[in-house]
Amino acid sequence: MAVCFSSPVKPTTYFTIRTQPKPKNPIFRCQCSVTTITTTEPQPIYTSVRSFAPATVANLGPGFDFLGCAVDGIGDYVSLRLDPAVHPGEISITDIDGPSKLSKNPLWNCAGIAAIAAMKMLGVRSVGLSLSLEKGLPLGSGLGSSAASAAAACVAVNEMFGGKLKADELVLAGLESEAKVSGYHADNIAPAIMGGFVLIRSYDPLELMRLEFPINKELFFVLVSPEFEAPTKKMRAALPAEVGMPHHVWNCSQAGALVASVLQGDLVGLGKALSSDKIVEPKRAPLIPGMEAVKKAAIEAGAFGCTISGAGPTAVAIVEDEERGRMIGEKMAEAFWREGNLKAAVAVKRLDRVGARLISSIPR
Amino acid sequence: MAVCFSSPVKPTTYFTIRTQPKPKNPIFRCQCSVTTITTTEPQPIYTSVRSFAPATVANLGPGFDFLGCAVDGIGDYVSLRLDPAVHPGEISITDIDGPSKLSKNPLWNCAGIAAIAAMKMLGVRSVGLSLSLEKGLPLGSGLGSSAASAAAACVAVNEMFGGKLKADELVLAGLESEAKVSGYHADNIAPAIMGGFVLIRSYDPLELMRLEFPINKELFFVLVSPEFEAPTKKMRAALPAEVGMPHHVWNCSQAGALVASVLQGDLVGLGKALSSDKIVEPKRAPLIPGMEAVKKAAIEAGAFGCTISGAGPTAVAIVEDEERGRMIGEKMAEAFWREGNLKAAVAVKRLDRVGARLISSIPR
Numbered sequence: 148m149a150v151c152f153s154s155p156v157k158p159t160t161y162f163t164i165r166t167q168p169k170p171k172n173p174i175f176r177c178q179c180s181v182t183t184i185t186t187t188e189p190q191p192i193y194t195s196v197r198s199f200a201p202a203t204v205a206n207l208g209p210g211f212d213f214l215g216c217a218v219d220g221i222g223d224y225v226s227l228r229l230d231p232a233v234h235p236g237e238i239s240i241t242d243i244d245g246p247s248k249l250s251k252n253p254l255w256n257c258a259g260i261a262a263i264a265a266m267k268m269l270g271v272r273s274v275g276l277s278l279s280l281e282k283g284l285p286l287g288s289g290l291g292s293s294a295a296s297a298a299a300a301c302v303a304v305n306e307m308f309g310g311k312l313k314a315d316e317l318v319l320a321g322l323e324s325e326a327k328v329s330g331y332h333a334d335n336i337a338p339a340i341m342g343g344f345v346l347i348r349s350y351d352p353l354e355l356m357r358l359e360f361p362i363n364k365e366l367f368f369v370l371v372s373p374e375f376e377a378p379t380k381k382m383r384a385a386l387p388a389e390v391g392m393p394h395h396v397w398n399c400s401q402a403g404a405l406v407a408s409v410l411q412g413d414l415v416g417l418g419k420a421l422s423s424d425k426i427v428e429p430k431r432a433p434l435i436p437g438m439e440a441v442k443k444a445a446i447e448a449g450a451f452g453c454t455i456s457g458a459g460p461t462a463v464a465i466v467e468d469e470e471r472g473r474m475i476g477e478k479m480a481e482a483f484w485r486e487g488n489l490k491a492a493v494a495v496k497r498l499d500r501v502g503a504r505l506i507s508s509i510p511r
Numbered sequence: 512m513a514v515c516f517s518s519p520v521k522p523t524t525y526f527t528i529r530t531q532p533k534p535k536n537p538i539f540r541c542q543c544s545v546t547t548i549t550t551t552e553p554q555p556i557y558t559s560v561r562s563f564a565p566a567t568v569a570n571l572g573p574g575f576d577f578l579g580c581a582v583d584g585i586g587d588y589v590s591l592r593l594d595p596a597v598h599p600g601e602i603s604i605t606d607i608d609g610p611s612k613l614s615k616n617p618l619w620n621c622a623g624i625a626a627i628a629a630m631k632m633l634g635v636r637s638v639g640l641s642l643s644l645e646k647g648l649p650l651g652s653g654l655g656s657s658a659a660s661a662a663a664a665c666v667a668v669n670e671m672f673g674g675k676l677k678a679d680e681l682v683l684a685g686l687e688s689e690a691k692v693s694g695y696h697a698d699n700i701a702p703a704i705m706g707g708f709v710l711i712r713s714y715d716p717l718e719l720m721r722l723e724f725p726i727n728k729e730l731f732f733v734l735v736s737p738e739f740e741a742p743t744k745k746m747r748a749a750l751p752a753e754v755g756m757p758h759h760v761w762n763c764s765q766a767g768a769l770v771a772s773v774l775q776g777d778l779v780g781l782g783k784a785l786s787s788d789k790i791v792e793p794k795r796a797p798l799i800p801g802m803e804a805v806k807k808a809a810i811e812a813g814a815f816g817c818t819i820s821g822a823g824p825t826a827v828a829i830v831e832d833e834e835r836g837r838m839i840g841e842k843m844a845e846a847f848w849r850e851g852n853l854k855a856a857v858a859v860k861r862l863d864r865v866g867a868r869l870i871s872s873i874p875r
Contacts, residue, residue, distance in 0.1 A: 213764035348768050356771055356780070389753040395762070395790070400577035402763040403770040404712050407720055410774050416720070426759070 183270040184316065189308040191274055193508045195228035196306050200298035200503035201342070202284055202496075203291030204368060204463050205334040208424040208454040209401035215334035216344040218368050219499035221290070224281040224506075225258055225299035227307055233275025238262050245282025256280070257324045261297035264320035265304035268312060276304070287379070288372050289457035294335035297324035302340065302503040314341050315355060317503075322353075329379050335457065342502030344409050361412035366498040369450065369464040369472045371479040373489035377435055382458035385430045394425045414467050418451020421465060428454055435460045437487020444482035448475040469495050547634040548680065553672040555638055557872045559592035560670050564662035564867035565706070566648055566860075567655030568732060568827050569698035572788040572818040573765035579698035580708040582732050583863035585654070588645040588870075589622055589663035591671055597639025602626050609646025620644070621688045625661035628684035629668035632676055640668070651743070652736050653821035658699035661688035666704065666867040678705050679719060681867075686717075693743050699821065706866030708773050725776035730862040733814065733828040733836045735843040737853035741799055746822035749794045758789045778831050782815020785829060792818055799824045801851020808846035812839040833859050 201222040205215035233239045240251040240259055253259025258280045266276070278300065284292040301320040305312045312320070321336035337345040337355050344358040360366060390398075401423040408416035422442070432438040432455060441462045445453035449471060450464035462479055466472040476493035483491040565586040569579035597603045604615040604623055617623025622644045630640075642664065648656040665684040669676045676684070685700035701709040701719050708722040724730060754762075765787040772780035786806070796802040796819060805826045809817035813835060814828035826843055830836040840857035847855040 209763065210767070211763070212760045214767065346764065346767050346771065348764060356768060358771060386756060389755055390759045391753055392750060395754045395759050396576045398759070399573065399575070399763050399766040400710065400712060403574070403578065403710050403766045404720060406767040406770045407710065407722060407774060410771060 182268070184268050184312070188270050188272055189311055191229055191307050192309050192511060193307055194511050195226065196303050196508045197224060197226045197506050198299045198303040198306065198503060199224050199506050200295045200302065200339045201499040202370075203294055203335045203338045203457075204370075205291060205332075205338075205457045206427065206455070207405060208421045208428065208452070209398045210334075210346075210405055211398075211424065211427045212332060213334060213347045214344065214402075214405070215291070215338040217338040217342045217499035217502055218290070218370070219497045219501075221494060221496060222283050222339075223258075223292070223295040223299045224283065225262075225296070225303045226279045226281075227262070227300075227303040228277050229307075230275050230277035233277055235275050236266070236272040238266065238276045238278055240280065241277045242279035243282070245280065246286055248286075249280075249282070253278070257293040257296040257328055258300035260324035260327055261321045262300040262304050264323040265301035265312060265317065268316060268320055269304070269308050271304075271308060276307070278303075285372065287376055289377065289455065289459045289461040290370065290372070291335035291339055291457060293328045294321065294325060294339040297321040297336060298339035298503040302505070306505045306508065314502075315353060318355065319353060330383075338502065340503045342500050343498065346406065358406060358409045360409055360498060360500070362500075364412035364414070365467050366414065366417075367466045367469055367472045368496050368498070369445065369466060369476045369479065370456065370461055370494045370496060371441065371464075371476055371483065371491050372461040372494075373435070373437070373483045373487060373491040375435060375460045375487070375489050377459040379458045382431050382434065385434055386427060387430060390426055398424060398426050414451050414465065418453075418465050421452030421454050422446065424454060431455055431459060435487070436489055437483045437485070438462060440482040440486035441479045444478045445475055448478040450475050453479075466495075546632070548632050548676070552634050552636055553675055555593055555671050556673050556875060557671055558875050559590065560667050560872045561588060561590045561870050562663045562667040562670065562867060563588050563870050564659040564666065564703045565863040566734075567658055567699045567702045567821075568734075569655060569696075569702075569821045570791065570819070571769060572785045572792060572816070573762045574698075574710075574769055575762075575788065575791045576696060577698060577711045578708065578766075578769070579655070579702040581702040581706045581863035581866055582654070582734070583861045583865075585858060585860060586647050586703075587622075587656070587659040587663050588647065589626075589660070589667045590643045590645075591626070591664075591667040592641050593671075594639050594641035597641055599639050600630070600636040602630065602640045602642060604644065605641045606643035607646070609644065610650055612650075613644075613646070617642075621657040621660040621692055622664035624688035624691055625685050626664040626668050628687040629665035629676060629681065632680060632684055633668070633672050635668075635672060640671070642667070649736065651740055653741065653819065653823045653825040654734065654736070655699035655703055655821065657692045658685065658689060658703040661685040661700055662703035662867040666869070670869045670872065678866075679717060682719065683717060694747075702866065704867045706864050707862065710770065722770060722773045724773055724862060724864070726864075728776035728778070729831050730778065730781075731830050731833055731836045732860050732862070733809070733830060733840045733843065734820065734825055734858045734860060735805065735828075735840055735847065735855050736825040736858075737799070737801070737847045737851065737855040739799060739824045739851070739853050741823040743822045746795050746798065749798055750791060751794060754790055762788060762790050778815050778829065782817075782829050785816030785818050786810065788818060795819055795823060799851070800853055801847045801849070802826060804846040804850035805843045808842045809839055812842040814839050817843075830859075
């Protein structure tokens, strides 16, 4: 099914998205609106591209709603090709390898919405595109499944037309999708696109800080996903409307310690901060059977720290060694089974430092 | 007046203050109690010492109650000498060059309380000491006046006996004083002793993170102190008991950005974070006549950011250049006069990277 998107009659000649010259400490700022940013319509440089976007862990304990990071080796794939059968300026989703409940209507599909937003920003009007999506991530797992689809899609569109959109502009395109699916939050989509750790500093204008985890240090995530549905809406409803001042100060200080630990590559400090949330995790963990025991098991088995990934139900622990991570993951899965009566899948994955990327392409 | 302090009958042989081997990323941890930590009583290595401790700026906007930094060039001085006229194991305050309302009773004087705590931790029982205090900081200015006296005093005692106490132990000694004067908060005493920026991660055990501002970057503080009393108690009473979740998330993200900006030496980011508090400053600023106009004047004149120093009434702005800082300070003082009808003193000072230190000594 091809669905038109409303491209502007003529491209604007000004940049509504203000990008800064690349700073030493990468900070990305742009105004919050998806409008065409190119002065002339870009031409496709490939006949087809294939992209990958990684899973993401948002919140990270005291980083609730403003911090996330990318996890390598699991994520979603998008293949995109020029398709003369699709009306120029339009996009069609031809295949989805994943849950059957995902819509092929691009206006109701994360990949579709983000691809349309990217096409709109680029001002693509003369070619039609076919998109196929391979879901590597389960839905509603707390691993940024929707963000991975959106990130892979908008990066695929951007690469197809010569990569004219910058990281922050791609995040804005992905946010169009996130806003429709799970709320206007960039803590999954930003790291899915940019890789590493990203702090969302503000939304208006969108301002993102990439926090560099030292390149010479290893960081692994133990991801333990139980067979349990933790709908984001229900998990949001569990949050307190107000926070007592002592807990506010505590979580703020832990957020500061978390950021410092990331920048310094301090795994002990990072783990401690990850485990330290006194506001969100205490409300959400009881809604995921076994979660409290899983966290305890992770720490007892030697993880530096453990918390809920995103809105759950996945539990995330951090370690510096893959094999140790597997052992810890088994202990966590055992705890999910023992205390929550839930089967759980274990994955141990490195920090992804790259973000969404082109993985293959066929030139025109 | 000599006042005895209760030294233990015999020194304990164990360390209740657990110090870690010096880590690459300086984190200081110790248990929260002031007890003797030395196995044998240390002997004085000087007949007299003179120490200095800098002013400090606590809170730093979203760093409320857990972040502070030291400011070079203004602070308090303590002179300490072996005094056979003072009963062994006791301390006497002989002179105070400063406000007449300061007590010479060591149990009611910041310097005295901290000196006694340091003597207790060292297990000093065989010599008596005389202390004189020179206040370089006004009381109740929001510049860590009590912490500077306490820091100078406990560092003087420590140096007198060979410097056996570590930074975190000295902070613990200083906290004894802060607890009696302004509450059990380490966000002034920790940077006064350690210098630079210090994040208070936890109190039980006391855990401090030194945040290194890059050595090759300059950072100046414009300190504008109006003739106005802003009692800490009244300023504490102005705080909300609860914080709405959106403001909590906002301030947490700004706290993270503040920490990242310090570590990256990003003055623009640091200033923006400093100015961004939506919780404490909006409640306190209206209690200091002219403060809102002063902040506006600072930003308009080119400061990277501006907020209230500690509990006020001093306004602090940050700049990278001393001369520009003076110009901005004048604009801020004008605003205090124009909008608050308050005279104000301006000082432009560098970040202090050293903390409390010995400045002269006479060997035995």
